[in-house]
Amino acid sequence: MSRKKAVKGKGSSKSPKASPSSGREGGRTGKGLAAAASPSSGLVYPSRPSLSNSGEFYDIAFKVMLVGDSGVGKTCLLVRFKDGAFLAGSFISTVGIDFRNKVMSIDTVKVKLQIWDTAGQERFRSVTHAYYRDANALLLLYDVTNKASFDNIRAWLTEIHEYAQQDVVVMLLGNKADSTHDRAVKREEGEKLAKEFGVPFMETSAKSGLNVELAFTAVAKELKHRTMKEPDEPKFQLKEYVDKEMRTAGCCRS
Numbered sequence: 438m439s440r441k442k443a444v445k446g447k448g449s450s451k452s453p454k455a456s457p458s459s460g461r462e463g464g465r466t467g468k469g470l471a472a473a474a475s476p477s478s479g480l481v482y483p484s485r486p487s488l489s490n491s492g493e494f495y496d497i498a499f500k501v502m503l504v505g506d507s508g509v510g511k512t513c514l515l516v517r518f519k520d521g522a523f524l525a526g527s528f529i530s531t532v533g534i535d536f537r538n539k540v541m542s543i544d545t546v547k548v549k550l551q552i553w554d555t556a557g558q559e560r561f562r563s564v565t566h567a568y569y570r571d572a573n574a575l576l577l578l579y580d581v582t583n584k585a586s587f588d589n590i591r592a593w594l595t596e597i598h599e600y601a602q603q604d605v606v607v608m609l610l611g612n613k614a615d616s617t618h619d620r621a622v623k624r625e626e627g628e629k630l631a632k633e634f635g636v637p638f639m640e641t642s643a644k645s646g647l648n649v650e651l652a653f654t655a656v657a658k659e660l661k662h663r664t665m666k667e668p669d670e671p672k673f674q675l676k677e678y679v680d681k682e683m684r685t686a687g688c689c690r691s
């Protein structure tokens with residue numbers, strides 16, 4: 438993780454050039470705009486808390502990207518996490534790239550996640566590539582009711598290795614776990630694939646909220662520990678944390 442792009446102070450957060458200056462904390466970039474924008478690192482090391490656009494103070498910030506095939510539920514997962522709601526009804530495919538911010542309390546630290554919602558459609562792939570290098574974490578989604586989206590995970594991981602930072606945090610999420618009747622991918626298959634690639638895994642549901650908070654919290658904890666770890670503090674074990682949290686909650690929590 439690069440520390441060089443430190444940003445300090447109110448309103449100076451290095452948002453991508455295409456980000457809005459007012460209104461809701463998020464923005465959308467169309468294809469051309471996104472390709473022209475130079476996405477900056479979301480990492481912030483202020484000596485005192487910074488103020489996010491929504492008026493919330495935070496101590497440290499990271500960029501998280503949602504990736505995976507079109508229709509797997511990336512936008513819905515983000516909306517569930519940010520607003521606690523589910524976007525039911527017709528499917529509106531993301532165009533280009535979009536982002537929302539959320540400040541979380543991790544231990545005693547305010548962690549701002551700048552969450553980039555990418556378009557899964559093939560035609561936007563070059564836009565997504567431009568953003569990989571600044572991502573601190575990637576949530577890679579497939580849809581448990583769509584086998585093809587699961588089969589494509591290997592290709593996504595190849596792409597991640599090609600474009601993302603070497604130490605990027607990657608977590609595999611099998612979304613739409615609420616759709617028990619339409620399930621096409623067993624949980625064990627997801628677990629096996631994640632094990633093969635050495636990444637943490639959980640099933641989620643943007644509809645029910647299952648594990649949504651946990652997925653983002655786990656990533657935020659990992660990033661915060663990497664950055665602020667005391668010399669004598671043991672290394673945070675992301676996979677162990679996820680496994681323990683899921684066991685404690687009987688595998689299913691919202």
Ligand SMILES: Nc1nc2c(ncn2[C@@H]2O[C@H](COP(=O)(O)OP(=O)(O)OP(=O)(O)O)[C@@H](O)[C@H]2O)c(=O)[nH]1
Pocket residue numbers: 505506507508509510511512513514524525526527528529530531532555556557558612613614615616641642643644645
């Ligand atoms: N049952 C169920 N449906 C979901 C869930 N998450 C998303 N959906 C539905 O799946 C469809 C696609 O969701 P989106 O979040 O727009 O998918 P996306 O990954 O953002 O797609 P792109 O923007 O094209 O990359 C929508 O009709 C959602 O209502 C879920 O957890 N459970």
Ligand SMILES: [Mg+2]
Pocket residue numbers: 511512513529530531554555556557
């Ligand atoms: Mg979308």
